[in-house]
Amino acid sequence: MSSSLQAHPSPASDAPIGWASLLFARAGLYRLLARLYLEEVDVAWLGLLREHPMFAPALADLAALEDPLPKLRAEYARVFLLNVPPYEAVYVDEDMMLNASCTQAVAQSYADLDFQPNPIRAVGAADHIGLELECMAQLLEQAAELVPSSEDRLATQLQIAQRFLSDHLASWGPIFGLAVAHDARLAFYRTLGEFTAEFLLAELDALTPHAAPLGHEHVGSPPPANPDLRVFEGEFRDIARYLVTPALAGFYLSREEMFRIGGHLQLPLAPVERRVMLVQLLDQAARYEVLDELLAWLQREAARVANTGRDWEHTYPGVAPVIEHWRRRAEATASGLAQMRRLASRGVS
Template sequence: MEEKIQELQARINMYGLLSRLFIEEIDEQTLRKIKETPELLDLFPKTKEWNKFNEKDIKQLIEEDLNVDFTTVFLLNVYPYESVFMNDEGHIDASITNPTLVFYREHGYSIDLNETRALSPDHIAVEMEFMMTLAKEELEALQKGNQKEAERLRKIQKQFLEEHLANWGTIYLLSAKDMAETPFYQDVCELALEFILSDYDALAEELGEEAAV
């Protein structure tokens, strides 16, 4: 039981970190925490060996390199919205018929975009935050000894990954990684890609279901 709780907390932390990294430009505090925490820094192998990361002032690195890369990749070229990648029109769909928003509503969740810079509920960071929320609720259910509710939440997580985040996210993250010029955002995309796929496989195995992604 304790091992399962630790695994869930690790998943919550990872989805939280990834959501933060994709929703807006990185801040000094977050980058410094990554730099000064060995277990976090190990998740960013290219960044770890990047001369500018090791030699440049953090504020200067953010302003001159990382913010430029973030804007180029995520705001100008590879839009991080499911509707852009899944629809032939290639437009952001912020309507009430957006399939991701429909999924949220069908499972009793609402999304407040006023607290984010996202233009639509199918932004990759919002989808990651949704996964984090589900994992938090699963953790609470387990701590209360409610195995049935925990399993229900695991099934929703697997379904959401299968139908949404792991479905389009893999294509998106590969495209964004190719576009990124800094080792940091290359690492961010690679970390997210590997984590999402491994998380999906782990959920499928735990539920005794065949992986479909």
């Protein structure tokens, strides 16, 4: 999918009209993604998406339905309201609290950039991915309007856009997109998640040459320290808290995935808060002697995200510091779960 993402050209080497057109086109992609995350697909958008080269194939599995909108709306609610929250704080804040320090930092960025979210947007917090995508669209539109006038001002505007992207959207959007793609049951939302992850990384990789070299100081989350894997020798409640916290575990473990694991192991689960669900899973798995199978499943999930991170680092070497944060965390989680399996096999509690 990444091969279809054209890099931003250099304003010094490309015709101004072409440069401005490309910036407006990129802004249009941000606005398209924002719309799909902020609201369910309606009749008008369904018609447009059926003509879109990327989303038309993803709607093919709904072609036999006379009206696919109810199914699309149900999937929107299942993915974004019940399973994969579209808020930055959930991924970069260890407390995962909305409208706390992380959300306040995003709101301050909006104020600094003179971005005013549309008040009709019914979202729970300012760090919703749809609003961040709209902010990025505005930054690129402002850059496009500078093309005929000043190369210096254009370069400054691109630096501003790159900084917002690296500090916010790209610091969590790829992991969020990966979780959406993994949990989606419809090809449409699976495609949306996959494209979001690749698009944000490709955009940051393309914008970085026009700005300062990207290092850990540009990443919204701090660089990862070596995790304390002793948590995997502790109580189930502590292990569960670690695994359901993306900023610690390096990936997002949804209710959908826990129901999937529980169904596979024939362990009943109540639809409660994620940490409580995982404690239930661990307790029942230990009771019914399938703990190793549960830990192996979780280990594979962490390894899957770590492997994807390595692929991303190879594809987008210019933004490796952004990806490294998540890849190292996921690798550490996989290692901790392997250690827990070894201890359990020796009967160490």
